[in-house]
Amino acid sequence: MPPPTIAQEDVQNLLEHIVPRIEDHIQSQKNTERKIPFVLGLTGLQGSGKSTWTDTLVQSLNEVHNYKTINISLDDLYHDHDDLVRIRTENSSNKLLQTRGQPGTHDTKLAVEFFASVADVNSETLIPSFDKSLFNGEGGRASREKWNRANAGTTIDIVVFEGWCVGFSPLDESDIRRKWSEGSQNKSTAKFPTETLKEHSIEHLVCVNENLREYCDLFMGPRHFNFLVHLDTDDLVNVYEWRIQQEHALLAKTGSGMTDLEVVKFVKGYMSAYELYLDQLRSGFFRFGYSDSGKGQLRIILDQERKVTKMISY
Numbered sequence: 377m378p379p380p381t382i383a384q385e386d387v388q389n390l391l392e393h394i395v396p397r398i399e400d401h402i403q404s405q406k407n408t409e410r411k412i413p414f415v416l417g418l419t420g421l422q423g424s425g426k427s428t429w430t431d432t433l434v435q436s437l438n439e440v441h442n443y444k445t446i447n448i449s450l451d452d453l454y455h456d457h458d459d460l461v462r463i464r465t466e467n468s469s470n471k472l473l474q475t476r477g478q479p480g481t482h483d484t485k486l487a488v489e490f491f492a493s494v495a496d497v498n499s500e501t502l503i504p505s506f507d508k509s510l511f512n513g514e515g516g517r518a519s520r521e522k523w524n525r526a527n528a529g530t531t532i533d534i535v536v537f538e539g540w541c542v543g544f545s546p547l548d549e550s551d552i553r554r555k556w557s558e559g560s561q562n563k564s565t566a567k568f569p570t571e572t573l574k575e576h577s578i579e580h581l582v583c584v585n586e587n588l589r590e591y592c593d594l595f596m597g598p599r600h601f602n603f604l605v606h607l608d609t610d611d612l613v614n615v616y617e618w619r620i621q622q623e624h625a626l627l628a629k630t631g632s633g634m635t636d637l638e639v640v641k642f643v644k645g646y647m648s649a650y651e652l653y654l655d656q657l658r659s660g661f662f663r664f665g666y667s668d669s670g671k672g673q674l675r676i677i678l679d680q681e682r683k684v685t686k687m688i689s690y
Contacts, residue, residue: 427538479590498529499528505518541653547656598664
């Protein structure tokens with residue numbers, strides 16, 4: 377399946393929610409020396425088309441609205457290969473940390489340094505890059521010479537920050553225990569399981585939750601964003617379908633790719649997080665303490681073909 381085609385009408389509807397807020401943000405700093413970029417988060421389920429939506433937004437904001445916009449993926453903030461191996465080894469019983477992806481596999485120091493640099497007009501901003509093809513597909517950080525750069529002396533108006541768990545907020549441990557106890561073991565045996573919490577110990581879920589808490593404190597909580605776009609669906613089974621379609625397309629194009637069973641295993645690695653955190657995100661990322669902040673959220677609901685069926689503004 378080719379990358380999703382985003383209807384121009386949907387792009388325009390999204391921009392109508394965002395551009396006035398960007399302009400207000402820029403105007404509010406007109407007479408200040410330190411220009412803090414407008415941080416636009418974009419979160420979405422596996423296979424929902426985050427990269428395509430990000431590229432479309434960046435192009436429109438730069439070429440149509442004449443803003444200086446850069447983007448970064450949470451994936452590009454992964455630890456380097458050796459540290460990923462160390463994390464995997466030190467947490468050998470925790471299935472959630474055996475591959476990159478979950479909170480705990482990203483370099484928080486690098487993330488903080490990046491977001492500090494975009495607010496410093498006199499500092500050159502280096503945009504980290506992670507190469508998933510290195511080390512036989514285990515991945516490793518690309519050399520700094522290959523990182524994109526935003527020239528010093530140029531104000532960055534907007535940073536688009538995309539990632540699968542951007543917008544997730546940590547839970548109290550009691551809530552994790554409640555969700556775990558209410559979870560169904562039987563549904564995890566379905567062809568496309570959407571209830572998988574019982575496949576993990578509570579301690580391992582709590583470990584990742586605490587890593588997420590650190591992320592939110594340092595660079596990924598509501599106070600760090602001005603607006604959040606959430607690519608969602610009304611049926612989590614679609615995540616499996618989307619990723620299988622993507623792998624079939626990759627196989628046809630390159631001759632290599634995951635089997636359907638490998639895709640299901642891959643998606644299952646993320647499903648527990650959706651089970652824990654999606655309800656909160658759907659209730660509103662900025663719902664506590666930000667009612668008068670000018671921050672906003674747009675939930676975009678996609679069907680099985682990744683077409684927009686509804687946009688919900690918060």
